[in-house]
Amino acid sequence: xxxxxxxxxxxxxxxxxxxxxxxxxxxxxxxxxxxxxxxxxxxxxxxxxxxxxxxxxxxxxxxxxxxxxxxxxxxxxxxxxxxxxxxxxxxxxxxxxxxxxxxxxxxxxxxxxxxxxxxxxxxxxxxxxxxxxxxxxxxxxxxxxxxxxxxxxxxxxxxxxxxxxxxxxxxxxxxxxxxxxxxxxxxxxxxxxxxxxxxxxxxxxxxxxxxxxxxxxxxxxxxxxxxxxxxxxxxxxxxxxxxxxxxxxxxxxxxxxxxxxxxxxxxxxxxxxxxxxxxxxxxxxxxxxxxxxxxxxxxxxxx
Numbered sequence: 257x258x259x260x261x262x263x264x265x266x267x268x269x270x271x272x273x274x275x276x277x278x279x280x281x282x283x284x285x286x287x288x289x290x291x292x293x294x295x296x297x298x299x300x301x302x303x304x305x306x307x308x309x310x311x312x313x314x315x316x317x318x319x320x321x322x323x324x325x326x327x328x329x330x331x332x333x334x335x336x337x338x339x340x341x342x343x344x345x346x347x348x349x350x351x352x353x354x355x356x357x358x359x360x361x362x363x364x365x366x367x368x369x370x371x372x373x374x375x376x377x378x379x380x381x382x383x384x385x386x387x388x389x390x391x392x393x394x395x396x397x398x399x400x401x402x403x404x405x406x407x408x409x410x411x412x413x414x415x416x417x418x419x420x421x422x423x424x425x426x427x428x429x430x431x432x433x434x435x436x437x438x439x440x441x442x443x444x445x446x447x448x449x450x451x452x453x454x455x456x457x458x459x460x461x462x463x464x465x466x467x468x469x470x471x472x473x474x475x476x477x478x479x480x481x482x483x484x485x486x487x488x489x490x491x492x493x494x495x496x497x498x499x500x501x502x503x504x505x506x507x508x509x510x511x512x513x514x515x516x517x518x519x520x521x522x523x524x525x526x527x528x529x530x531x532x533x534x535x536x537x538x539x540x541x542x543x544x545x546x547x548x549x550x551x552x553x554x555x556x557x558x559x
Contacts, residue, residue: 355409358384363556364394366449369402370417373409373465378416385448397559398453400552401473404483408464411492415441418472420448425476425514428468430492432509437492443476454479455555458526463487470524471513481526482555490519530554 355377359367366388370377389396401421408414418427422443430439456479458470467486473479490511496504511519530551 354380356380356384358388360388360392361400361552361556363559364392364397365556365559366392366396366399367402367552368399370406370466370469372406373411373413373417375410375413377410377413378420381417381420382448396452398455399449400455400457400555401469401479402457402552403462403466403470404457404459405461406463406466407461408466408489411465411468414465414468418469419443420446421454421473421478422476423447423451425472425478427472427514429512429514429516430509431512432492434508437509443472453559455558456481457483457551457555458486458524459484460487460523462524463489464491467519467524468511471517471519474524474527475514475517480528480558481524482528482558483526483530483551485525485529486519486523488519488521488523490522528554 355371355374357369357371359369361367366385368381368384368388370381385399415427423445425443427441427443429441430437432438454473456470456473458466458481462470462483463486467488467490470481470486474481491507492509492511494506494508496506498504513519513524517524
């Protein structure tokens with residue numbers, strides 16, 4: 257992949273969730289390091305330029321799904337334009353990153369935040385649930401699953417996460433023109449938190465496969481959803497490489513909720529709407545700002 261051929265010296269270590277290649281590379285979400293802190297909290301979006309003399313602004317758009325990052329080396333280096341157009345700053349990105357964080361909350365609540373879905377997410381979730389239950393002085397009353405600002409990622413991983421909390425019921429339906437793009441996925445027996453109460457947090461940044469999880473847990477009455485309507489990006493997209501090195505990115509199917517509701521352009525409505533300003537993605541990734549997150553406090557009070 258040409259990502260490995262991009263060059264890279266300031267060595268600011270960040271992680272990325274989604275890349276869009278349109279002659280430019282754009283990180284849509286910055287992830288914290290393993291300790292849960294950000295190298296630069298002021299950075300929201302970074303434009304990454306391909307290391308070539310001239311950039312073809314009209315080249316075919318290509319969206320790399322989160323799962324494709326897993327196969328890269330641990331670190332890939334990129335050049336980014338600084339505030340001064342004639343100066344390029346070098347930045348180092350960590351492509352192997354934990355997608356799940358866990359934390360023990362007041363009132364004996366387990367908090368789980370999924371930043372995006374990769375092929376390791378379900379395994380990480382299971383490990384975190386076990387760790388929270390083991391380290392808790394008292395039995396946990398329930399769990400909060402935070403999917404705010406989760407841009408999606410691997411659909412199969414999102415299905416695994418939904419299945420992890422469900423003993424039965426439909427997880428998602430896909431509807432497309434061809435037979436191989438139509439499916440109905442059902443849950444298998446086995447609940448990772450053994451039937452304990454579950455609250456899911458969502459907002460307008462909850463998108464794509466993350467919306468599958470929200471819809472599955474809500475419509476199977478496994479969880480109460482707090483927050484805002486999800487983004488409404490309910491499509492399955494397939495990448496078709498072309499001979500000249502470009503690629504065609506086509507919508508092959510639409511995602512439908514367990515009750516047959518369309519997700520695309522509509523989103524998933526929460527059970528409890530919270531219209532206050534949603535906290536940024538870095539909230540709850542350090543222990544100092546728990547009480548700044550008013551939606552989280554509302555969710556804790558449910559138990």
